[in-house]
Amino acid sequence: MVVNNRHKTNILSTFSTNENDINDENLQILNLNDDQSNTIKHSWQYTVQLNPITFYDENIGVQIHSEEQVWKETRYILLYKKVLGILNKLTWVNFNELLIKFQELPIENKECLENIATIVAFKAFDEHSFGSLYAALCKALNIRITLQNNNGAFEITFKRCVINVCQNYFQNECMDYINTNDTSIEHEQVKKRQKLRTIGCLRFIGELFRKSLLPPSVVHYCISMLQKKKDEKHLEYICNLLRVAGKELNEKINLRDIFNYLEYLTSEDMRSKISPRIRFFIKDVLEMQLNSVQSQKSN
Template identity: 35%
Template sequence: LEIDRYEKLEGMITIFFSKAVDEPAFSFLYAKLCKQFQKKQVTVPGDDGKLITHYFRQILLTRCQKEFENDYRQEIEYEKRKAEVETLTDDKKRKDEAEKLEEDLVKAKRRKLGNIFFIGELFKLQMLTDTIMYDCIEYLLRDKSDEESIECLCRLLRTIGKELDGKALEKTVNKTNLEKHYRELDGIIKEQKTSARIRFMIQDLMELRQVS
């Protein structure tokens, strides 16, 4: 596949990313495709005429970070729209807008989780650093009553937990952070404010970590 322009390189990443996020069950396949193309690069003239080399891997990392930040911005926008809907005086319009808002939220959450799973698969293939993974973990632990996020975190840690533990041995700060996050999960079990299904899921994760 000839990639001779920046637009082609970026377009390829957009396709891989969109497919992986829309089809999270196959995110590992799209991550492997990214791995195959990670050394792709294009060199093009910049605005000043000097040649600039763009690397597939760096563009991919930037895209992951932007998507992650965009998920956070969408949540803020949702709260803003929710407040606006609540001020509507027309009952029918308020009901219609509330339903549309809920549909948008479901889509946004699905995309957010797909994004995180894809990032996890890329991390497993050593295409991303552990820094962005800790950002994902902290993001998912912000609201410990959000069972969807906690379930996502458990699934993510089942996928990348072993790799995170291995890398944590190299950095004291990472080991400290990782242990803190597992203690937070343990706290969710003890507080018993979530469903039994979620608590059992966390317990299974803890036991898997012990035997690994």
């Protein structure tokens, strides 16, 4: 499966971030490019399609397909493979050692930084159980690229790029619901993989919030937008996000309205309208919330 960027009206202007050293006025939304060409094999399931690299300045007369161009393209592909190699080995045990190796990677331009952020984010989307580990990596990495525009020099960071990837995926996939009549096995497999990745994206957003890389308002906004869809698929998305971030989020923002809504969905009046599987998800989230409240009272 490749990253698919469809032109749609943005649901969000931008995800805000808790990085104090970022000037939001100078940051543009770093969307994935439709003219993507480079692909990196991530696992047997899919490939990650990346932004084309700007290898040369416009004033440098390098011929297309020249030896120098092929050498530079190969160098960037090898860099991305090194990133995947680090991520595949990353554990809590060797975290500090591999963090240093990651920090030392020769990241030279904006496109390269965006591509690496895409690789890390999609790795986190697809490996739900390691979301906390990848979020910790994003918090620890301090990779910056200095750019120039009409207003002068400004910086973009690895953290900002990762957040942009999450934002774009939330806009294009998490909020999208296309009901087709295609019942082929291949189509069902694609839908299943997309659903799992979407759940992974939401859980990773929750982990980024827990690592203080996203403010609570962003997570609350995501929940509110998903709630407006009013279907079981998006209810499951809400439950997965609350499982990760519900406890900490409720300490910063009052989620009483959302939990009241979930309680209503498990009432006898809604029994025939909600599937048992989704009712179980909702009850699990409500039980976690109840335990959290009782724990706070006991302390």
